[in-house]
Amino acid sequence: MRIAIRGFGSVGQGLAEVLRDEGDRIRREESVDVRIVAAEDSSGSAADPDGIEPAELLEAKSEGPLASGRWTASIEDVDYDVLVEATPTDVEGGEPGMSNIREALSSGTHVVTSNKAPLALSYRELTELARENGVELLFEATVGGGMPLINLSRRCLAGNEVTSIHGVLNGTCNYILSRMAVEGLSYEQVLSDAQELGVAEADPTYDVEGLDTALKLVILADAVMGLSCSYDDVEVEGITGITQEALRLAGEDNMKIKLVGTVHDSRIEVGPRLVPSDHPLDVPGVLNAATLSTGLAGDITVTGMGAGSIETASAILSDLLSIPRA
Numbered sequence: 652m653r654i655a656i657r658g659f660g661s662v663g664q665g666l667a668e669v670l671r672d673e674g675d676r677i678r679r680e681e682s683v684d685v686r687i688v689a690a691e692d693s694s695g696s697a698a699d700p701d702g703i704e705p706a707e708l709l710e711a712k713s714e715g716p717l718a719s720g721r722w723t724a725s726i727e728d729v730d731y732d733v734l735v736e737a738t739p740t741d742v743e744g745g746e747p748g749m750s751n752i753r754e755a756l757s758s759g760t761h762v763v764t765s766n767k768a769p770l771a772l773s774y775r776e777l778t779e780l781a782r783e784n785g786v787e788l789l790f791e792a793t794v795g796g797g798m799p800l801i802n803l804s805r806r807c808l809a810g811n812e813v814t815s816i817h818g819v820l821n822g823t824c825n826y827i828l829s830r831m832a833v834e835g836l837s838y839e840q841v842l843s844d845a846q847e848l849g850v851a852e853a854d855p856t857y858d859v860e861g862l863d864t865a866l867k868l869v870i871l872a873d874a875v876m877g878l879s880c881s882y883d884d885v886e887v888e889g890i891t892g893i894t895q896e897a898l899r900l901a902g903e904d905n906m907k908i909k910l911v912g913t914v915h916d917s918r919i920e921v922g923p924r925l926v927p928s929d930h931p932l933d934v935p936g937v938l939n940a941a942t943l944s945t946g947l948a949g950d951i952t953v954t955g956m957g958a959g960s961i962e963t964a965s966a967i968l969s970d971l972l973s974i975p976r977a
């Protein structure tokens with residue numbers, strides 16, 4: 652399987668690390684050779700139709716922009732089976748991911764993406780484009796990092812109607828609120844730690860103002876509940892107004908304040924909510940948790956690493972391996 656990676660930041664590099672470290676095992680166990688033939692960052696691209704060793708690619712990236720590396724070919728020069736679209740999310744129009752995804756699908760190339768905005772803005776259009784061209788558009792990595800929600804619902808819960816979703820879907824906010832509550836630290840102090848951890852978005856206002864959770868909820872509502880909704884349908888409130896005093900008072904009542912996203916009765920909301928301390932959504936640090944209420948299987952709660960380079964690469968890898976091979 653030849654892949655091209657557009658967006659060689661935390662997620663793209665995470666995938667290269669996984670292929671460097673686990674490539675042999677994956678080849679052996681899955682009988683598939685996932686080969687990177689091109690990678691692109693904001694400087695340009697590196698490509699080789701015979702494949703680029705992930706270790707070499709990562710080394711070149713650590714030395715500077717990809718375009719100044721040792722490869723003379725570029726992404727336009729090589730053929731590939733799957734585009735891994737991992738450019739940063741931009742909610743104003745979804746570019747450059749939107750054009751990258753449209754272009755790949757239109758030319759009959761499968762797409763696996765971690766980029767939320769194109770899906771949250773144009774879910775119907777993009778899934779229809781994939782269908783018309785007979786290719787896959789897979790996006791487990793857009794929601795909950797390594798935590799499987801979309802594939803869980805589509806495969807393991809096939810036949811179930813998902814009637815509502817409640818989730819803590821932003822690791823940055825959960826990390827900030829957890830540390831403010833437990834250690835009494837200020838909002839600003841913890842936000843900068845979250846940025847250093849590499850969990851926060853390139854623009855952390857996406858996290859703390861609830862936009863990132865809203866994008867994820869829209870994708871879940873479309874993909875898991877079959878609603879036809881868009882980002883503009885979400886009522887959003889972030890965590891910037893949450894004070895240490897509010898967290899302390901909640902703690903006195905054995906409650907936590909969490910940024911919770913809900914889809915219920917076709918309403919999509921994001922906002923700070925009180926959650927009892929022993930509730931399934933009471934997860935610490937950068938963890939995410941989501942409860943899917945289903946018609947047949949009851950409530951299913953999943954907890955896991957909602958962010959992180961390797962964890963998100965895990966979701967991308969699982970999507971790659973699920974693409975039917977000729």
Ligand code: HSE
Nearest residue numbers: 821822823851852958
């Ligand atoms: N910034 C996001 C978070 C990354 O904190 O959850 C994963 O989407």
